[in-house]
Amino acid sequence: MPEERTGLRGGCGMGTLPEAECASSPLATSVDRAEGDEELTNLNWLHENLLQNFTLGGPEAQPSASPLLDIEGDYGDQGPSGTPPHDRMGHAVKSKPPFSFSLLIYMAIEQSPRKSLPVKDIYGWILEHFPYFSNAPTGWKNSVRHNLSLNKCFRKVDRSLGKANGKGSLWCVDPEYRPNLIQALKKQHFPAAHAFCTPPASPPSASSPPRHLLLQSCSFKESDIDAATAMMLLNSAPGHHDPCNSDVPLDLSRPDSVLVSSDPKQDHNYSSMALQRCSSRSSSSSLSSLDEDGCDRSQSVRAGSEGFHSEEDMDLWDDKGMQLSLPRRPAPIKWPMSKRARHEIKVELDEELKEAAGSLLHLAGIRSCTEGSKRKSTKHHRK
DNA sequence: CCATAACTAAACATGG
DNA sequence: CCCATGTTTAGTTATG
Numbered sequence: 001m002p003e004e005r006t007g008l009r010g011g012c013g014m015g016t017l018p019e020a021e022c023a024s025s026p027l028a029t030s031v032d033r034a035e036g037d038e039e040l041t042n043l044n045w046l047h048e049n050l051l052q053n054f055t056l057g058g059p060e061a062q063p064s065a066s067p068l069l070d071i072e073g074d075y076g077d078q079g080p081s082g083t084p085p086h087d088r089m090g091h092a093v094k095s096k097p098p099f100s101f102s103l104l105i106y107m108a109i110e111q112s113p114r115k116s117l118p119v120k121d122i123y124g125w126i127l128e129h130f131p132y133f134s135n136a137p138t139g140w141k142n143s144v145r146h147n148l149s150l151n152k153c154f155r156k157v158d159r160s161l162g163k164a165n166g167k168g169s170l171w172c173v174d175p176e177y178r179p180n181l182i183q184a185l186k187k188q189h190f191p192a193a194h195a196f197c198t199p200p201a202s203p204p205s206a207s208s209p210p211r212h213l214l215l216q217s218c219s220f221k222e223s224d225i226d227a228a229t230a231m232m233l234l235n236s237a238p239g240h241h242d243p244c245n246s247d248v249p250l251d252l253s254r255p256d257s258v259l260v261s262s263d264p265k266q267d268h269n270y271s272s273m274a275l276q277r278c279s280s281r282s283s284s285s286s287l288s289s290l291d292e293d294g295c296d297r298s299q300s301v302r303a304g305s306e307g308f309h310s311e312e313d314m315d316l317w318d319d320k321g322m323q324l325s326l327p328r329r330p331a332p333i334k335w336p337m338s339k340r341a342r343h344e345i346k347v348e349l350d351e352e353l354k355e356a357a358g359s360l361l362h363l364a365g366i367r368s369c370t371e372g373s374k375r376k377s378t379k380h381h382r383k
Numbered sequence: 384c385c386a387t388a389a390c391t392a393a394a395c396a397t398g399g
Numbered sequence: 400c401c402c403a404t405g406t407t408t409a410g411t412t413a414t415g
Contacts, residue, residue, distance in 0.1 A: 100388090100389060100390085101389080101390075102389085118404090119403080119404065119405085120403080120404090139390090139391060139392065140390095140391090141403095142391075142392070142393085143389090143390060143391065143392095145403095145404070145405060145406085146390085146391085146392095146405090146406085146407090147389090147390090148404095148405080149405060149406055149407080150406085150407085156405085167398070167399055167402095167403060167404065168398090168403070168404045168405075169404085169405085385415100386414100386415090387413100387414085387415085388412100388413090388414085389411100389412085389413090390410100390411080390412080390413105391409100391410080391411075391412100392408100392409085392410080392411100393407100393408085393409085393410105394406100394407085394408085394409105395405100395406080395407080395408105396404100396405080396406080396407100397403100397404080397405080397406100398402100398403090398404085398405105399401100399402090399403085399404100
């Protein structure tokens with residue numbers, strides 16, 4: 001039996017032992033990002049990036065602007081009942097991220113050059129990308145630590161290597177669990193994408209693309225769009241952000257990207273997030289569940305790698321943060337294809353993806369809104 | 384109603 | 400002693 005486990009022993013699974021190079025990050029100095037927000041409120045960005053990222057291997061997306069920020073930009077401002085307050089200046093609205101702590105941590109770690117971070121930098125990353133937490137009670141840090149400790153997806157690595165002010169360890173993602181995290185991320189990000197497999201309640205509009213066809217021919221499933229989008233989000237944001245070198249931090253917390261509630265004090269409790277829950281249920285099955293149930297890792301990994309193999313996945317992560325082309329998996333299409341064939345498909349996909357992206361975003365937005373208000377009402381109800 | 388997952392809170396230990 | 404970090408436990412909430 002060949003080694004399936006690319007253990008951490010050698011260090012973080014990325015071959016390089018994590019050093020604490022970027023250990024001292026600017027903590028939470030970042031909530032400022034006014035620039036260019038106006039221009040971000042269109043879907044072009046996503047269309048283009050979607051296409052660039054996912055049409056047959058265009059690894060270098062050219063981010064025109066911040067990603068998901070704009071996803072709901074179109075209607076973000078007119079938040080119905082309980083939508084988060086928008087900073088008139090276009091600053092980040094401090095809305096609660098729709099990601100579980102696990103995913104937040106995961107993203108933070110993966111975005112670091114070394115694929116490992118001390119808790120402090122994880123805090124930093126989160127604060128940076130989710131200004132929501134800057135106003136939140138400090139309990140979230142506890143949650144982060146709790147998650148690091150408890151969640152087997154994360155591994156503690158000795159920061160033995162010359163970190164002067166080293167207190168605590170570095171944390172990295174267990175490569176074996178990475179597929180699960182990715183999967184979680186997929187499912188987490190755009191619940192609305194599920195509309196792609198289940199027929200919409202209302203008859204598809206004329207603009208609705210033949211999604212199944214599209215997605216199939218694309219050789220990844222609809223859920224991949226989620227991950228893809230999320231990754232894109234992480235990848236193509238201007239100023240590739242890790243706590244160490246973040247110029248223009250990506251703001252995942254933008255109302256448009258992920259909107260939940262925006263009042264940290266009032267509603268800091270993640271558990272009340274309907275949006276999150278609805279999606280993280282499934283995602284969590286690939287995360288914590290495999291922590292707690294004590295199922296042996298190789299099994300869970302193997303199970304998780306039905307779709308894509310963890311080792312293969314590792315290729316996808318380059319040194320500079322999340323290079324996430326989609327995981328290679330047994331493709332329904334025969335690969336390699338001829339260039340011509342690829343090009344043809346690409347052209348088709350360009351069209352379809354554009355539409356699909358639009359629909360997806362629309363759905364995502366609607367869903368977020370509805371979930372948001374639903375959550376509030378239910379919570380109220382409870383009380 | 385139950386199981387599960389995510390989150391929160393708190394206590395406690397350890398080390399700088 | 401303080402603080403950051405790390406672990407553990409218990410409780411809450413939401414969902415399937």
